[in-house]
Amino acid sequence: MKKKLLGTLLSAAMVMSLLAGCGSTAQQPAADAAADTAAAVEETADAAADTADAAADTAADVEEAAEKVEEAAADAGAAGGNISIGFAQVGHESDWRTASTKSCQDVFSEANGYDLSFVDCDNDEAAQKEAVRSFIEQGVDYIIIDPIIATGWDTVLTECEDAGIPVIVIDRTIDDSDKYVSWVGSNFLTEGKAAGEWLKAYAEKQGIKEINALVISGSTGASAQIGRSDGFNEIAKREGWTILDEQTGDFTEAGGQEVMESYCKSYEGKFNVVVCQNDNEAFGAMTAMDNAGVAYGPGKDVILISFDACTAGLEDVKAGKISADFECNPLAAPFVEQVIQQLQGGETPDKEVFMEEHWYALPDQIVEFSIDGEPQKMTEVTDEVIAAQY
Ligand code: AHR
Numbered sequence: 217m218k219k220k221l222l223g224t225l226l227s228a229a230m231v232m233s234l235l236a237g238c239g240s241t242a243q244q245p246a247a248d249a250a251a252d253t254a255a256a257v258e259e260t261a262d263a264a265a266d267t268a269d270a271a272a273d274t275a276a277d278v279e280e281a282a283e284k285v286e287e288a289a290a291d292a293g294a295a296g297g298n299i300s301i302g303f304a305q306v307g308h309e310s311d312w313r314t315a316s317t318k319s320c321q322d323v324f325s326e327a328n329g330y331d332l333s334f335v336d337c338d339n340d341e342a343a344q345k346e347a348v349r350s351f352i353e354q355g356v357d358y359i360i361i362d363p364i365i366a367t368g369w370d371t372v373l374t375e376c377e378d379a380g381i382p383v384i385v386i387d388r389t390i391d392d393s394d395k396y397v398s399w400v401g402s403n404f405l406t407e408g409k410a411a412g413e414w415l416k417a418y419a420e421k422q423g424i425k426e427i428n429a430l431v432i433s434g435s436t437g438a439s440a441q442i443g444r445s446d447g448f449n450e451i452a453k454r455e456g457w458t459i460l461d462e463q464t465g466d467f468t469e470a471g472g473q474e475v476m477e478s479y480c481k482s483y484e485g486k487f488n489v490v491v492c493q494n495d496n497e498a499f500g501a502m503t504a505m506d507n508a509g510v511a512y513g514p515g516k517d518v519i520l521i522s523f524d525a526c527t528a529g530l531e532d533v534k535a536g537k538i539s540a541d542f543e544c545n546p547l548a549a550p551f552v553e554q555v556i557q558q559l560q561g562g563e564t565p566d567k568e569v570f571m572e573e574h575w576y577a578l579p580d581q582i583v584e585f586s587i588d589g590e591p592q593k594m595t596e597v598t599d600e601v602i603a604a605q606y
Contacts, residue, residue: 299556300331302351303360306388307339309435309467310496311526315606316362316387316546323549339435339466341365345372352379358556359383365437366391384555386548389439398555400548400569404440407542408447409587410575411491411521414540414594416455417583418519427457429489432465432475432497440467440544444493444523460487465497472500480508491521495529498522498538513537514581525576527605533597539581541597545571546606576601 301324305317317334324330333356335347341364351359352375359381363369366389373395376383383396390396419427429452434441445462452459460483465471472492479487490505490512492498498520505512512518513536522529525543532538548571555565574595582594595601 298326298329298331299358299560300333300354300356301358301360301556302333302335302347302354302356304335304337304344304347304351304362306337306344306362306364308336309339310494310524311528312494312496312524312544312546312606313467315526316548319547319549320360320552323553328553337364339364341368348372349375352376352381355379356381358559360552361385361390361396362387363390363439364388364435366439366442367437369393370395382559384552386552387440387546391439397559398565398567398569400551400555400571402440402544402571402573404443404544405447406443406587407523407544407573408444408449409451410447410542410585410592411444411523411540412448412451412455413585413587413592414542414575414577414583415489415519415521416451417585418539418581421583424488427452427455427489428487429457429459429491430476430479430483430487431459431462431491432472432479432493432501433462434464434467434493434497436464438467441493448491465492465500467494467496469496469500472497473504474500476501476504477508480504480510484508488517489519489521493523494544495522495524495526495532495538495541498529498532502532502537514539514578525574525605527602530576530597530602530605533576533578534599534602536578540575540577540594542575543573545573547571 303320303324305320306313308314308317317336321332321334324332333351333354335343335350337344337347344361344364348359348361349372359376361383363385369390370393373383373390373393377395385396385399385401387401389399389401415427431445431448433445441464449459451457461479463475463478465475475497476490479490490501492501501520502512505518510518512520519539520537521540521542522532522538523542523544525541529538529541533541551569551571555569558565575592576595576597579596582596585592
């Protein structure tokens with residue numbers, strides 16, 4: 217627009233100048249008048265050009281400002297367009313839990329298009345249900361629950377359903393309600409059976425005739441505890457082993473140490489197997505056995521079995537302290553994200569998604585065994601395996 221106006225005025229000025237220049241002497245006054253007019257037009261053109269430039273500058277400023285407003289609007293739109301998620305996590309009791317939390321925070325980041333409200337429920341069932349209700353009030357798009365215990369969920373899940381918020385359960389199961397879209401986690405019963413079947417095969421290989429086991433269980437009522445206890449007890453019963461005692465260490469190192477200290481006093485010289493339902497309990501149990509002078513590990517008085525197979529747990533397998541470690545995979549978040557993306561796309565995700573897991577030992581403790589007729593493969597613990605673990 218500016219260029220067009222300027223061009224027109226300049227052309228007019230040039231034509232007038234040419235007319236003035238072409239005139240004869242006899243026509244001098246007319247030529248002078250034309251020259252004056254041309255000069256005036258040129259002046260006007262200059263002024264118009266200046267005005268056009270100023271207008272252009274103003275327009276550019278306005279355009280820039282408009283762009284900024286547009287960008288801000290787009291940002292606001294993007295923030296508003298993020299998928300909001302409330303995650304009611306069990307707590308922070310173990311290395312496993314830390315890895316699980318990190319997995320969720322990494323996947324459900326703002327950079328990935330999510331707004332994550334994270335609540336560490338500190339192993340408090342009432343606080344966990346409160347957290348879920350606060351997510352309903354917030355009106356989040358999805359709720360993720362890792363249930364501290366397996367029961368007592370139907371009322372609050374009904375509230376989620378009434379609010380139209382899909383619930384995804386991770387890790388531990390909910391056993392008294394199916395009002396959730398999908399569950400992503402581990403088969404704890406299989407983990408427990410794996411530990412039992414491994415012990416049977418390993419004891420046979422070592423010529424150990426009698427099993428007197430002490431179990432340090434996880435948080436009572438958690439599906440991870442129920443499954444591991446049921447699975448191991450099934451094999452123990454079948455094989456006629458003695459379970460001397462089973463007490464909870466609450467999946468913590470302090471709990472494992474406390475229970476093992478009392479076991480060392482009550483069952484001194486009477487046990488040859490200790491089963492800890494997670495690595496942190498095993499760390500505490502080892503401290504208690506060290507203090508009580510109990511020798512544990514392959515070839516020693518006590519076979520120590522653990523679950524989770526976190527980095528520090530596998531280091532203890534490599535160091536010849538834990539005889540076998542049965543993995544519980546905490547990296548569920550990418551699979552939960554798949555579920556959410558399926559829901560976003562209008563698809564129906566699988567009701568159950570099982571995590572892949574491995575059974576770890578050193579070569580001398582790797583034995584062949586099956587679970588319900590299914591042959592199992594054990595993984596040797598090497599430095600590379602440890603470095604790649606969570
Ligand atoms: O629910 C998974 C269990 O809970 C893990 O074995 C344990 O480490 C965690 O605290």
